[in-house]
Amino acid sequence: MDEEKCGHPEFFGRHVGFTAKCIRDRLRHALIEAGHELSTEQAIVLINLWHHDGSNQQMISYFLGRDKASTTRWLDVLEKRNLVLRVTSKEDRRQNMIYATNEGKKLCEELLVVFQKVHEVALEGIDPKEVEVCTDVLGRVRENMAK
Numbered sequence: 001m002d003e004e005k006c007g008h009p010e011f012f013g014r015h016v017g018f019t020a021k022c023i024r025d026r027l028r029h030a031l032i033e034a035g036h037e038l039s040t041e042q043a044i045v046l047i048n049l050w051h052h053d054g055s056n057q058q059m060i061s062y063f064l065g066r067d068k069a070s071t072t073r074w075l076d077v078l079e080k081r082n083l084v085l086r087v088t089s090k091e092d093r094r095q096n097m098i099y100a101t102n103e104g105k106k107l108c109e110e111l112l113v114v115f116q117k118v119h120e121v122a123l124e125g126i127d128p129k130e131v132e133v134c135t136d137v138l139g140r141v142r143e144n145m146a147k
Contacts, residue, residue: 016138027118034114036107041066042074043111046083049100050108056095083107 028040036043041064048055048063055063061071075098078084083104089095100108123131 023122026121030114030118042078045074045078046100046104046108047111047115049098053099054097056097060098
């Protein structure tokens with residue numbers, strides 16, 4: 001890639017993308033080691049529901065940064081495994097609200113432990129103030145890209 005075109009000798013987006021891939025790979029391996037037969041995305045959907053039970057599919061897609069079709073496939077698998085339940089919205093019948101079942105909530109408790117361990121590994125040796133600055137910078141980059 002032409003360094004002048006990307007505006008920085010080491011293209012920032014490459015670092016962000018590669019870091020995200022490394023974290024997802026570590027999470028996938030941690031899920032396997034813990035005996036959970038879930039994709040990383042399916043686990044993230046359940047964790048999202050732990051914090052925002054009753055989210056609609058569009059919100060889940062946005063949170064994952066993925067398209068609606070992919071999210072629908074992940075939800076189909078989770079629903080077949082009795083981990084989530086789709087409920088048609090009373091306000092807008094075109095929308096499904098997604099809820100974790102009791103079994104899904106129980107699994108979320110286990111997944112949170114796995115996620116926390118991966119989070120600790122990712123941030124090992126990094127000052128919390130640096131994490132705060134990094135989070136702020138990445139937020140501003142997302143805002144810039146949304147313009």
